[in-house]
């Protein structure tokens with residue numbers, strides 16, 4: 001919270017910043033203190049009362065520097081916000097203070113014709129950036145299913161992977177993030193350039209150790225992705241086909257598995273429901289016939305829908321990753337979810353969990369490249385029956401050998417592998433020595 005004795009001085013200084021919009025309505029303070037944490041009933045309760053004292057929107061990097069200077073001078077907490085689509089309350093100001101919205105910094109500064117790397121300002125929406133790249137024969141390698149609305153810095157600071165992960169792994173894999181421009185929270189805030197190595201510590205750090213003002217990212221060749229759906233009666237046969245597809249020599253951008261009870265709840269534009277489990281694939285044109293051959297070999301339904309239509313917001317991208325959870329929650333808000341990797345081969349763990357939890361769990365898998373190998377990431381839907389039940393389920397998953405990435409917690413570490421990353425903490429020590437940025441989210445610092 002802003003110290004009430006200093007608030008007048010603080011506000012006076014903030015108001016004098018050139019290129020800074022102030023959002024002073026109480027409704028704005030509430031609105032910009034929330035993200036999509038209500039997917040977790042636990043976070044919904046824990047974060048309900050968190051609210052910013054002030055919301056600002058810089059229109060230039062210079063204004064970002066000025067806000068940083070004033071916040072550190074008055075020791076006022078500062079939480080950075082992109083589009084606010086995170087699921088774990090990443091941009092919720094749990095200690096109040098200032099929320100700074102970055103979505104007016106949208107310039108695409110450079111496209112290197114030799115390396116095809118792009119340098120872009122923090123608040124540029126992924127959809128806009130991708131449109132620009134497509135015009136240059138390139139595209140983003142990784143996109144969240146919120147790609148139309150989310151910002152590029154929000155994705156790097158708060159996301160992990162998504163569409164494209166089947167081919168390109170996760171954002172923290174070396175090679176995606178090539179450099180950052182960052183504003184620090186030192187006594188005299190600076191704008192600094194970080195190379196790929198130094199930028200790693202700010203990747204997926206929830207904006208706790210530096211304000212990202214621009215990013216340099218690698219891109220990949222643009223492909224005219226085609227949508228293919230494969231429907232299958234038998235659950236484990238569908239998983240086998242899913243695995244054959246993800247391991248085949250075809251260029252995939254998305255490979256999702258949805259249990260039949262999920263398919264039943266999807267919006268009508270997602271296709272007819274025939275009681276079957278469904279695979280959703282985005283594949284390069286020359287891979288369509290191979291997917292057809294795999295389907296025919298197994299005697300299951302194959303449907304080639306043609307090139308994806310990216311205009312309407314009702315393509316396979318919007319049925320995948322956490323959009324699956326979104327659609328299920330719109331049918332019944334008692335659905336929540338988990339994120340995990342099952343031990344391989346997965347069938348044993350699936351059977352053990354099904355035996356105990358039955359219809360309280362519905363299976364959703366995404367094909368990913370994890371540390372160089374193809375495997376299935378699980379995002380199971382879970383019926384909310386209270387905190388104790390969820391903890392019991394998570395413990396059952398751990399007992400069958402699963403690795404959990406808990407989406408019901410607020411710190412960087414608890415949502416990951418539970419270990420403190422000393423580079424992230426060291427970067428905070430260096431760039432935010434007074435702990436002004438997004439307090440409470442980096443456990444290693446707290």
Ligand SMILES: Cc1cc2nc3c(=O)[nH]c(=O)nc-3n(C[C@H](O)[C@H](O)[C@H](O)COP(=O)(O)OP(=O)(O)OC[C@H]3O[C@@H](n4cnc5c(N)ncnc54)[C@H](O)[C@@H]3O)c2cc1C
Pocket residue numbers: 035036079080081082083084085086087090091102122123143144145146149150151152153154155156157158159160161162163205206207208210211212213321322323326438
């Ligand atoms: C339906 C749904 C589907 C989703 N699917 C995916 C998915 O497929 N993959 C995935 O990874 N995520 C997914 N998400 C989560 C989220 O949408 C993405 O991670 C998204 O990229 C976040 O971007 P944003 O601009 O909304 O960031 P915000 O939510 O605004 O911010 C995220 C974090 O980044 C920090 N941050 C933002 N801007 C900056 C900056 N300039 N400098 C420093 N820190 C900054 C914030 O402080 C916060 O900690 C999904 C969410 C929903 C609701």
